[in-house]
Amino acid sequence: MNPEELNYSETHEWIKIDGKVATLGLTDHAQSELGDIVYLELPGVGAEVTAGSEFGVVESVKAASDLYAPLSGKVVAVNDAATQDPALVNRDCYGEGWLVKVELKDPSEVENLKTAAEYKEFIGA
Amino acid sequence: MNYEYRNIFEIPPGRGFEAGAADTPEVDLAAFYAEEFVRDDFGPMRDVATPEVVRHYTRLAAMNFGVDTGFYPLGSCTMKYNPKVNEDAAALPGFAALHPYAPARDVQGALQLIDELERYLVEICGMSAFTLAPAAGAHGELVGMLLTRAYHRKRGDDGRNVMLIPDSAHGTNPASARMAGFDVVAVASSADGVIDLDDLRTKLDESVVGMMITNPNTLGLFEPDILKVADAVHGVGGLLYYDGANLNAVVGRARPGDMGFDVCHVNLHKTFSTPHGGGGPGAGPVGVCDKLVDFLPVPRVVKKRRKYELDYGAPDSIGQIRSFTGNFGVLVRAYAYIRHLGAAGLRDVSGAAVLNANYLRAKVARFIEVAGTAPCMHEFVASSAKFGRGSAGDIDKGLIDVGFHPPTTYFPLVVPEALMIEPTETETKETLDEFAAALERIVTDLTADGHAYADAPLNAPVRRLDEAAAARNPILTQMMAEEGGT
Numbered sequence: 001m002n003p004e005e006l007n008y009s010e011t012h013e014w015i016k017i018d019g020k021v022a023t024l025g026l027t028d029h030a031q032s033e034l035g036d037i038v039y040l041e042l043p044g045v046g047a048e049v050t051a052g053s054e055f056g057v058v059e060s061v062k063a064a065s066d067l068y069a070p071l072s073g074k075v076v077a078v079n080d081a082a083t084q085d086p087a088l089v090n091r092d093c094y095g096e097g098w099l100v101k102v103e104l105k106d107p108s109e110v111e112n113l114k115t116a117a118e119y120k121e122f123i124g125a
Numbered sequence: 126m127n128y129e130y131r132n133i134f135e136i137p138p139g140r141g142f143e144a145g146a147a148d149t150p151e152v153d154l155a156a157f158y159a160e161e162f163v164r165d166d167f168g169p170m171r172d173v174a175t176p177e178v179v180r181h182y183t184r185l186a187a188m189n190f191g192v193d194t195g196f197y198p199l200g201s202c203t204m205k206y207n208p209k210v211n212e213d214a215a216a217l218p219g220f221a222a223l224h225p226y227a228p229a230r231d232v233q234g235a236l237q238l239i240d241e242l243e244r245y246l247v248e249i250c251g252m253s254a255f256t257l258a259p260a261a262g263a264h265g266e267l268v269g270m271l272l273t274r275a276y277h278r279k280r281g282d283d284g285r286n287v288m289l290i291p292d293s294a295h296g297t298n299p300a301s302a303r304m305a306g307f308d309v310v311a312v313a314s315s316a317d318g319v320i321d322l323d324d325l326r327t328k329l330d331e332s333v334v335g336m337m338i339t340n341p342n343t344l345g346l347f348e349p350d351i352l353k354v355a356d357a358v359h360g361v362g363g364l365l366y367y368d369g370a371n372l373n374a375v376v377g378r379a380r381p382g383d384m385g386f387d388v389c390h391v392n393l394h395k396t397f398s399t400p401h402g403g404g405g406p407g408a409g410p411v412g413v414c415d416k417l418v419d420f421l422p423v424p425r426v427v428k429k430r431r432k433y434e435l436d437y438g439a440p441d442s443i444g445q446i447r448s449f450t451g452n453f454g455v456l457v458r459a460y461a462y463i464r465h466l467g468a469a470g471l472r473d474v475s476g477a478a479v480l481n482a483n484y485l486r487a488k489v490a491r492f493i494e495v496a497g498t499a500p501c502m503h504e505f506v507a508s509s510a511k512f513g514r515g516s517a518g519d520i521d522k523g524l525i526d527v528g529f530h531p532p533t534t535y536f537p538l539v540v541p542e543a544l545m546i547e548p549t550e551t552e553t554k555e556t557l558d559e560f561a562a563a564l565e566r567i568v569t570d571l572t573a574d575g576h577a578y579a580d581a582p583l584n585a586p587v588r589r590l591d592e593a594a595a596a597r598n599p600i601l602t603q604m605m606a607e608e609g610g611t
Contacts, residue, residue, distance in 0.1 A: 032514070036593030061592045062535045064296075086597065 002027060003094055007110065008119035009070035014094065015113055022071055022110075025098040026058065026089055029123045034060035037086040042067075042100055047075045049102060051109055056099070058089075067099070071109045077101035128184045130586055132603065136181060139174030188586045190530055196556050198485075200504045200533035200545025201295070201343060203373050203395035210465065211398065211458035220457050225449040229434050236433035239426045239450060242460045243410075249463075249471070250372075250389055251382025252412030256421045258451040262370060263297040265390030265409025266337070268422065270305035271443045272388055272413060273335050273364050275420040279441060282362070289328055289336040289358070291320050293344060293537045298337045298368060307334055314539055318344040318497040320354055329357055335364035340384065341371045341502035343537040343545070345482065355385025364388060364417075369409075372396045373549075374479060374503035377472030387414045397459035406452035408459070422446045477550035478503040481557060485548050488561040492568050496540045504547035506540050507532075512571045517542040522581035522589060523567040529560055 002008065007015040012030035016023040031037065039059040049055040049069035056067040078100050082088045089097035104110075114122060154163045173181075191197070197204035215221060223232055243255045259265040270288070277285055288302035292311045299309040313324040319342065336358045341347045348354065358365050367381035367389030373396040381389040393399045393408040401407070413421060423442045424435035435450070466474065479502050486495060486505040496506045509516040521531035521544075533545035548557055570577040582588065 035514075036596075038593055038596035059596075061596060063538055087593070 002029075002116045002119055004116045006094070006116065007070075007113035008116065008122075009068070009113060010122060011068035011070065012123075013068065013070050013099075015070050015110075017104075017110060020104050020107070021076060022073070022102050022104055023098050024070065024100050024102060026067075026093050027119070028093050029125065031090050031093045031097075034058065034065065035062045036060055037089050039064075040083045040086045040089070040099070042078050042083055043075050045075055045078055049073060049075060049100075051112075058086075069102070070113060071102060071104055071106075073102040073105040075100050076103045128188060128586065130188070131181070133173065133178070133181055134169070134171075134603070136173045136177050138171045139177055141172045141178070142175040195528050195530060196548075196552060196560055197530040198532050198546045198548050198560065199530060200345075200506070200547040201370060201536070202401065202533065203370075203392070203503075203547060203549060204401065204530070205373075205395075205398055205549035206551035207398050207400050207458075208462065208465070211461045214461040215454045215457040217457075221454070223453070230432070233433055235453065236426050236435070238460050239453075239456060240428065240433060242456055242463070243426070245460075245463050246391060246410055246412060249376060249380070250367075250369075250391065250412045251380030252386075252389060253382075253415045254418045254421060255410050255412045256425075256446075257408065257410045257456055258422050258445075258447040259390065259409040259411055260447050260452055261407040262368075262390060262392040262395075262409040263301060264446070265392075265411045266297055266301035266366075266368065267304050268409075268411045268443070268446055269366050269388040269390055270301050270307065271446075272411070272417050272420045273366065274305055274307075275441065275443050276364065276417055277334060279420070285332055285334040285362075287328075287332045288334050289325070289363075291338065291342065293318070293342050293539050294337065294339060295343065295368065295370060298339075302337065312336070314344075318342070318346050318539070319348050320350065322350055322353060322357075325354065325357060329361045329363075331361060333358065333361050333363040335366055335387075337366040337368055338386075339368040339370055340381075341374050343371075344497045344506050344540070345371075345374075345501040345504040345547075346497050347375070347502055351384045359385065370395060371503060374475055376475045377468060378475055381412070382414065388412070388417060393455055393459040398462045399455045399458040406455055408452050408455040424450065426450070474550050475503070478548075481548040481550055481552055482546075484554070485546065485557045485561060488557070489546070489564055492565050493544075496543070503549075504545060506537065507544040507546060508540050508542050509544060509568075509571075510541040512542070512568075513575055514542070516571060516575070517544050519571070519578035519581065520544060520564070520567050523570075523578040524563060525582040526584040527563045529563060 008027060012027045014025050014027050037058060037060045041057040043055050049072060051069055051072045053069055054066040055069040058065050058067055079098050082097055082099060192204045192206060219234060223235055229236060239257055243257060246255045259268050286308050287310050288307040289310055289312050290298045291314060293314050302309050310328055312328060313321045315321040340351055355365050364387040365385055367386035369389055369391035372391050376396055390409045390411045394401050419441040420443055423437045423439055423445055427434055427436045482503050482505060483500050486501055489507060494508045496508055509520055517534045521534050524531050535543055536545055537543060
């Protein structure tokens with residue numbers, strides 16, 4: 001279920017590294033636990049995010065949760081389609097439902113992330 | 126009986142009752158108000174036949190579900206019966222007809238009631254003083270946070286910013302802490318569903334403002350290590366906040382002050398049987414220990430030379446947090462309840478609440494999984510996880526069809542497919558048996574067919590509502606026919 005080529009965080013974000021830019025999204029496990037997502041609050045382009053700190057909010061019919069940045073850097077793109085239609089994250093969390101793209105400040109932070117297999121074990125799937 | 130829901134503007138026009146000509150002369154509003162405030166065009170407002178108006182509102186009332194209509198096991202909300210004698214007391218003209226600006230000398234009885242209710246709550250909770258002004262539990266939480274902040278600031282200890290909150294807490298706790306400017310750090314629950322002391326110790330340092338705890342917690346479990354938790358938090362200079370949402374489980378038997386709490390709120394609409402009606406008005410009085418008394422909100426009711434006065438002069442007070450003296454009518458009801466029951470009666474309340482919850486827990490544990498260890502306190506949390514995602518919601522809707530209000534669902538978050546059940550002390554054994562039987566029938570049906578209740582409720586004023594669509598695209602206004610609506 002979790003694509004092999006991606007990296008994962010303990011706070012249930014997936015990370016796709018492409019050179020100096022990382023694309024972030026919510027994992028399938030997270031969207032499924034949250035249920036129908038009704039609201040997304042994401043940072044604006046140019047905002048700085050810090051690994052381990054909140055960078056947004058996701059709200060579902062069940063709960064509101066913070067989103068935690070798995071890596072530090074500057075936001076270079078935000079998925080406006082997802083903030084306008086948060087159901088995108090439920091429908092296609094690894095594709096059209098991506099959240100933000102971040103230009104990495106410290107590429108070595110990538111080493112702290114989990115592989116698909118490690119994440120699978122982490123969530124007990 | 127179900128009626129088709131219509132709003133008042135969807136009722137066909139008719140002729141309403143007319144009172145006849147007034148016996149006082151008509152005045153021209155334009156003589157009193159500026160032109161833009163006077164209107165003679167009432168737009169699409171229209172007359173509806175008087176009997177249709179009466180039926181409309183009577184039907185709306187009949188479509189409502191309240192604790193006077195049926196069993197209402199909404200966990201954590203404590204939907205107990207509200208004694209009608211409380212209503213009689215609150216309706217006494219000497220209380221109900223008071224003007225909030227009446228001078229203190231004319232409302233001595235009302236001020237005496239506030240003073241005495243404060244002292245009852247002080248005794249019940251083991252605190253030093255109470256303010257009755259907060260208008261709800263969450264408002265009480267915020268006041269408690271502001272008192273905590275004022276205490277640290279007064280000591281010149283401005284560096285603290287972390288409020289610790291267990292992961293089983295009500296969502297209002299982190300919200301209140303944030304409103305007061307604190308950062309929230311979650312403390313994990315142990316496998317038994319109570320505060321994990323080891324996890325707590327890793328999070329304790331000089332940055333800790335305090336910790337907010339609901340005891341018993343939202344799983345209906347009394348924190349067995351509460352004295353150790355209090356020592357640990359006090360050890361780093363933090364204050365301990367008691368969320369009184371579940372005080373009804375221990376009232377008359379255990380006191381927050383004796384457990385080491387420095388600040389606490391109590392929900393009069395839970396423990397002390399005032400109505401929850403329509404989201405308010407509520408009351409969330411806040412109690413404090415000695416070292417926080419100076420920070421309490423103003424005005425304080427004080428007695429000088431045998432007369433009650435409102436005292437606004439407290440230099441360290443966090444200020445006024447509610448107009449006048451709070452939701453006074455609610456205070457009268459709680460006062461009547463406490464006076465009616467007395468100390469022995471209040472002790473019986475918590476005893477019966479815990480007995481009822483354990484009786485129901487034992488009955489339903491035979492056919493549905495229950496979180497945490499037995500015995501529970503005043504409530505327990507069942508989990509329908511084995512029937513799949515969404516099953517707790519289906520069970521809720523199935524219960525509506527057979528005349529029960531659903532339990533609290535999908536809370537606490539630490540239990541998947543949670544059904545939080547709180548019977549309260551005011552229910553009979555027969556009602557608990559009927560509810561358990563209804564729940565068992567639904568579970569049996571779900572075991573045979575996981576989608577058995579996918580379409581429920583079938584027997585309610587409205588069918589299954591699309592909660593996600595309602596949250597994503599809320600429509601909060603209605604176009605009237607004349608404006609192009611339907």
